[in-house]
Amino acid sequence: MKFKSLLTTAAIALGLATGAVAQDKTKVGFVYVGPVGDGGWTYEHNKGRLAVEDHFGDKVETVFVESVPEGPDAERVMTQMALEGADLIFTTSFGYMDPTINVAQKFPNVKFEHATGYKTADNVSVYSARFYEGRAVQGHIAGNMTKSNIIGYIGSYPIPEVIRGINSAYIHAKKVNPDVEFKIVWAYTWFDPAKEADAATVLIEQGADVILQHTDSTAPQAAAQEAGNVVTFGQASDMSEYAPFPRVSSIIDDWAPYYIARTQAVMDGTWESANTWDGIREGMVAIGEITEAVPADVKEEALALKAAMAAGEYHPFTGPLKKQDGSDWLAEGETADDGTLAGMNFYVEGLEGEIPQ
Amino acid sequence: MDLGEINPVLLVASLMVAATPLLLAAIGELVVEKAGVLNLGVEGMMIVGAISGFAISVETGSPWLGFVAAAIGGAVLSLLFVLLTQVALANQVASGLALTLFGLGFSALMGQSYVGVKPPSMGDIHIPVLSDIPVIGPILFQHDPILYVGIALTAAVWATLKYTRVGLILRAVGENHDAAHALGYKVIKIRVMAILFGGACAGLGGAYISLIRVPQWTEGMTAGVGWIALALVVFASWKPWRALLGAYLFGGITVLQLNLQAAGVAIPVEYLAMSPYIITILVLVILSADKSSAPAALGRIFHASH
Numbered sequence: 001m002k003f004k005s006l007l008t009t010a011a012i013a014l015g016l017a018t019g020a021v022a023q024d025k026t027k028v029g030f031v032y033v034g035p036v037g038d039g040g041w042t043y044e045h046n047k048g049r050l051a052v053e054d055h056f057g058d059k060v061e062t063v064f065v066e067s068v069p070e071g072p073d074a075e076r077v078m079t080q081m082a083l084e085g086a087d088l089i090f091t092t093s094f095g096y097m098d099p100t101i102n103v104a105q106k107f108p109n110v111k112f113e114h115a116t117g118y119k120t121a122d123n124v125s126v127y128s129a130r131f132y133e134g135r136a137v138q139g140h141i142a143g144n145m146t147k148s149n150i151i152g153y154i155g156s157y158p159i160p161e162v163i164r165g166i167n168s169a170y171i172h173a174k175k176v177n178p179d180v181e182f183k184i185v186w187a188y189t190w191f192d193p194a195k196e197a198d199a200a201t202v203l204i205e206q207g208a209d210v211i212l213q214h215t216d217s218t219a220p221q222a223a224a225q226e227a228g229n230v231v232t233f234g235q236a237s238d239m240s241e242y243a244p245f246p247r248v249s250s251i252i253d254d255w256a257p258y259y260i261a262r263t264q265a266v267m268d269g270t271w272e273s274a275n276t277w278d279g280i281r282e283g284m285v286a287i288g289e290i291t292e293a294v295p296a297d298v299k300e301e302a303l304a305l306k307a308a309m310a311a312g313e314y315h316p317f318t319g320p321l322k323k324q325d326g327s328d329w330l331a332e333g334e335t336a337d338d339g340t341l342a343g344m345n346f347y348v349e350g351l352e353g354e355i356p357q
Numbered sequence: 358m359d360l361g362e363i364n365p366v367l368l369v370a371s372l373m374v375a376a377t378p379l380l381l382a383a384i385g386e387l388v389v390e391k392a393g394v395l396n397l398g399v400e401g402m403m404i405v406g407a408i409s410g411f412a413i414s415v416e417t418g419s420p421w422l423g424f425v426a427a428a429i430g431g432a433v434l435s436l437l438f439v440l441l442t443q444v445a446l447a448n449q450v451a452s453g454l455a456l457t458l459f460g461l462g463f464s465a466l467m468g469q470s471y472v473g474v475k476p477p478s479m480g481d482i483h484i485p486v487l488s489d490i491p492v493i494g495p496i497l498f499q500h501d502p503i504l505y506v507g508i509a510l511t512a513a514v515w516a517t518l519k520y521t522r523v524g525l526i527l528r529a530v531g532e533n534h535d536a537a538h539a540l541g542y543k544v545i546k547i548r549v550m551a552i553l554f555g556g557a558c559a560g561l562g563g564a565y566i567s568l569i570r571v572p573q574w575t576e577g578m579t580a581g582v583g584w585i586a587l588a589l590v591v592f593a594s595w596k597p598w599r600a601l602l603g604a605y606l607f608g609g610i611t612v613l614q615l616n617l618q619a620a621g622v623a624i625p626v627e628y629l630a631m632s633p634y635i636i637t638i639l640v641l642v643i644l645s646a647d648k649s650s651a652p653a654a655l656g657r658i659f660h661a662s663h
Contacts, residue, residue, distance in 0.1 A: 191577040193580065194375075241474075
């Protein structure tokens with residue numbers, strides 16, 4: 001209690017001190033898991049932040065803290081932001097979920113937006129993108145491009161978002177290449193270029209000639225380039241500096257429209273807790289240019305797949321699909337519901353290995 | 358699960374690569390601490406070395422010049438630490454932390470225009486005859502030159518500390534700076550040299566990551582290696598060969614566990630992921646049962662008037 005009242009006093013004092021100046025400016029805070037120059041995940045969130053500044057000009061002030069570890073330290077950073085008068089705080093990594101909820105309880109007047117999580121509150125929204133739609137396109141290209149039939153996958157943490165990506169990529173690679181095999185390595189980090197490069201190298205040494213990554217830096221791209229004959233995909237950001245080869249396409253997260261809309265809502269006083277999950281159709285997930293390293297017919301099919309998802313005609317998780325243990329999951333023509341997808345903790349049939357619990 | 362997919366030769370070769378940045382940084386810090394100075398800025402000096410080396414080798418096209426620049430970059434940053442702790446007599450822990458924070462930010466600034474650039478490749482040395490020996494050849498004799506520099510440096514530091522007058526003086530300063538001062542040794546001067554050496558080594562270690570292990574520039578790319586190097590020095594009981602062993606264990610198990618994962622070995626991944634830390638600590642703690650202790654004057658500020 002004492003701490004809470006201390007915080008409140010401090011908040012009021014700060015509010016009084018800065019109130020006069022800050023009244024007409026909306027302050028938006030961003031908490032990043034990696035450095036803004038990671039070339040991937042955080043880089044794109046920061047692009048969203050810059051877009052907010054561009055769009056609103058003088059009416060908005062943004063602040064950000066980068067390389068914030070997931071855990072108690074994140075709480076400290078968010079508290080600090082809230083105390084400094086932020087009206088809206090975006091916390092941009094899965095591991096910030098509980099810290100966000102905790103801090104949001106202490107600051108009921110500050111709006112929080114947590115990326116890729118599932119816990120909401122009156123002043124906490126969650127938002128994410130349907131990356132698995134992009135993974136479907138990747139899987140399609142990867143299945144066609146591999147000659148060794150071994151596709152390496154660098155996972156970060158075994159959370160539903162990552163598992164969805166693995167499943168989606170595998171289903172679509174298998175569809176075009178029944179012999180395909182996935183080798184999955186968990187790096188247990190979002191951002192550690194040296195480790196990510198090591199993981200890529202290990203997968204390449206064990207025969208993979210396509211590398212998919214769910215970590216944030218471009219290090220696996222560099223490792224693949226060094227190896228020569230290995231295909232990669234940009235993750236979270238276009239990573240076009242490695243095009244046309246090894247990077248043959250990419251999944252791009254476009255957060256800008258969402259960040260602008262939510263900031264606008266706070267300004268208008270219309271902000272409400274929401275659960276947003278947008279995909280290719282809404283433009284939150286984009287597919288980066290498919291380079292000439294991909295055969296023309298494969299490229300055409302991949303674009304058709306993308307178009308079908310954009311039009312809402314095709315769902316990447318469409319039955320018949322079985323779980324890894326052989327039990328039925330989706331019947332012929334049935335599509336997965338969002339609830340199952342949001343909590344996905346199983347592999348589909350054909351994938352080897354166990355998901356760490 | 359198919360262990361046959363792990364190629365032991367490639368595995369050993371890549372574990373040596375993974376261990377080298379850690380080894381370089383740890384050897385440098387070991388000398389610094391032997392001189393009685395605790396520099397927690399290893400991470401900062403590494404990352405500045407990483408970008409200095411990267412920038413210079415991209416601009417000149419020569420990885421060698423890059424490594425020279427990395428050593429200079431790391432040493433220049435450590436000058437800041439010298440200024441704070443040896444001239445202004447500031448607290449070493451706080452100064453070291455500040456050095457790390459400063460290094461991370463400063464390197465991000467310096468590296469703005471180098472994101473996505475491919476550095477020139479150093480290439481591996483192929484020692485004639487030796488590198489053609491099956492198994493041993495690819496493991497021992499087909500690496501980049503800096504990897505050998507790391508091992509040579511370990512040997513040199515060990516021999517210097519143990520057998521030479523310079524080493525004796527350095528240790529004396531680290532054990533009891535007042536006594537060393539009374540004997541007429543220039544305590545500050547010796548410590549400054551040690552700190553610069555440590556900075557240069559850390560810089561080399563950083564550049565090894567950005568030029569050889571990854572190779573690219575990304576902000577914050579050392580991602581904590583400097584802190585592991587600091588811990589390694591303590592667990593290695595300030596002994597060069599143990600630092601080498603620790604670095605190889607840590608690097609080795611990191612690579613090995615990734616290999617085991619990729620091969621689908623049925624050990625829970627959580628255990629594999631934590632194994633490098635646990636095994637390295639365990640082995641070095643067992644080894645340090647001989648009660649070798651820290652330099653007595655470690656972290657203490659020296660002023661001639663005391």
